[in-house]
Structure formats: structure tokens, C-alpha cells
Amino acid sequence: MASTTKGKALITGASTGIGAVYADRLARRGYDLVIVARNDKQLQELANRLKANTGRSIELLQADLTNASDLKRVESKLASDPEITLLVNNAGIYANAKLADHELKSIDDMVQLNIVAVTHLASIAAKAFSARRKGTIINIASVLALAPEISNATYAGTKAYVLALTQAMKVELADTGVRVQAVLPGATRTEIWERSGGDINALPAEMVMDAGEMVDAALAGLDQGEVVTIPALPDAGDWKRFEEARGALGPNLSRQHAATRFKQARPAA
Ligand SMILES: NC(=O)c1ccc[n+]([C@@H]2O[C@H](COP(=O)([O-])OP(=O)(O)OC[C@H]3O[C@@H](n4cnc5c(N)ncnc54)[C@H](OP(=O)(O)O)[C@@H]3O)[C@@H](O)[C@H]2O)c1
Secondary structure (H helix, E strand, O other), rough: OOOOOOOEEEEOOOHHHHHHHHHHHHHHHEEEEEEEEEHHHHHHHHHHHHHHHOOOOOEEEEOOOOOOHHHHHHHHHHOOOOEEEEEEOOOOOOOOOOOOOOOOHHHHHHHHHHHHHHHHHHHHHHHHHHHHEEEEEEEEEHHHHHHHHOOOOOHHHHHHHHHHHHHHHHHHHOOOOEEEEEEEEOEEOOOHHOOOOOHHOOOOOOHEEEHHHHHHHHHHHHOOOOOOOOEOOOOHHHHHHHHHHHHHHHHHHHOOOOHHHHHHHHEEE
């Protein structure tokens, strides 16, 4: 049993999948936990198991993060508990539909959970952690942020948002003592597939990672100081070159005049 604590980690979507593995690994690393999700029974079972295995203190916060008043309760906890030193912004849903076929209510729920709740909690953590000059914010994005063509427009769009949010937060939080990380899992064996009517077994086995291996790699990336961690990517140099190419666009993205190729001959007077 661990006797010291690193503070508390607040983990959204901790009842199953990637969030539940983060809960396990962070408790073993010496964090007390605040675990958030809708399914109280699953949260209670996880808390009982982790308390028995690690001796850490575990608080349950049952909340539907698509519901404004529930989200407010989680925001209040994050803002008011000075022992919270780590946020894992993990709760997310996938909907298996093209934009044109997507029910607007389902789009709203996905945007509310994958974007609005993530942003509110990141904002509150950024403020609280900056004031204490200490803390870590982990945002769970997806490799689909980089490969929207193989997903659907809304889900990929929400995950591209999470990646951009994190990259901009890194700049905004420089010199505050607050660390940020975006994690971009590939296909990971969790309930999200069944929940959205998908079948992970339809993918080639060599494309699918177990949630435990994914989270362990993401935490190793955090320990190595990565801002963006792609657990499956064999050569970190590929990401470095991608970022360098993006950076090279920088000086030319905003200029006084349009590029020559867009200049048409002026019509004769
Ligand atoms: N699995 C993959 O292949 C994969 C790949 C890339 C990225 N990701 C991302 O990884 C994150 C975790 O997903 P997962 O794969 O672990 O899926 P999962 O097993 O379905 O877990 C999702 C978690 O979010 C919670 N949740 C869902 N709706 C919620 C709501 N309205 N309010 C509060 N909590 C809610 C769920 O708990 P309750 O139902 O109890 O609320 C559950 O704990 C997501 O952001 C997902 O987009 C997953």
C-alpha cells in the first residue's frame, strides 16, 4: 500500500475503458482519485477494487457531462479542491454516422461531451493549477485528429479540436508550471466500439491495442515530457518531421497579398 500522495487526479469517463485504466495506474502511482462518469455502480466497483489494491482514497462524482448542471458540479469540484493536481479529460463518445445522416441531438451530445465539457474542465484546471504553479492536464484526443478521412466528420472534428486545444494550451501555459499532454490513441479495445454499434473485431488485430498497453505508453510519454503522445507510432521522428513541416508554413500563412497563383489578369478597362 502506498503511503504518500501526489495529490488527487480527477478522471472523467473513469467507469470503463481508458478512463478506468488511468484510474488504476494513477492510484498505483500514488494519486488519490476523483472518478467521474454516469454509471454509479461501475464507479463504486472500481473504487472498491482500487481502494483494496492501492489503499488510496477514491471519491465518486456521478455526472452526465452533457448535462449543464452536472458539468457545473464537476467544474466546482475542480475549482474548489486544492488537492487536485491532475486532470484526465477522457470522457468521450463516438457516433457512427456521416454528417448528412447524423441526428442533430446526437451531434449535440458529442460536441457537448467531446468539446464543451473538455474545454470547461481544461479552462478551470488551467486557472487553478496556474495559481498554484503546479499541475498536469491530460486531454484524450485520437489519431483521427490526424486522419479525419477514415472516420466521420463530427467525431474526427471533435478530436482535431482537442489536439489544437492542447497545442495552444501548451503555449498559453508556458512558464506557469502546468504541464499539458494530448494523447492520440489508435483503435483501442474498449466499450466505445459496442456503444456506437461498431465492431472492433472487424479491424485487423495488428491495428488494435489493449487499453492497458495504450495508457501505460501514454503515461511513459508524459514522463518523457511529450506534449503530444501517439502510443502506436514506432518512430517519434515521424511526428517531429510532421510538426516541422507545419511550422514551416507559419511565416506564409498570413501576408499582405494573395499568392501569385490566385492573381488573375485584371479585366481590361
Ligand atoms: N477506444 C478507442 O478506440 C479510442 C481511440 C481514440 C480515442 N478514444 C477516446 O478515448 C476516450 C475514452 O474512450 P474509451 O475508448 O475508453 O470508451 P468507453 O469505454 O466507452 O469509455 C467512455 C467513458 O466516458 C463515460 N461517458 C460517456 N458518456 C458520458 C457522459 N455523458 N457523461 C459522463 N461520462 C460519460 C463513460 O461512462 P458512463 O457511461 O458511466 O457515463 C465511460 O467511462 C474517449 O474520449 C474516446 O474518444 C478512444
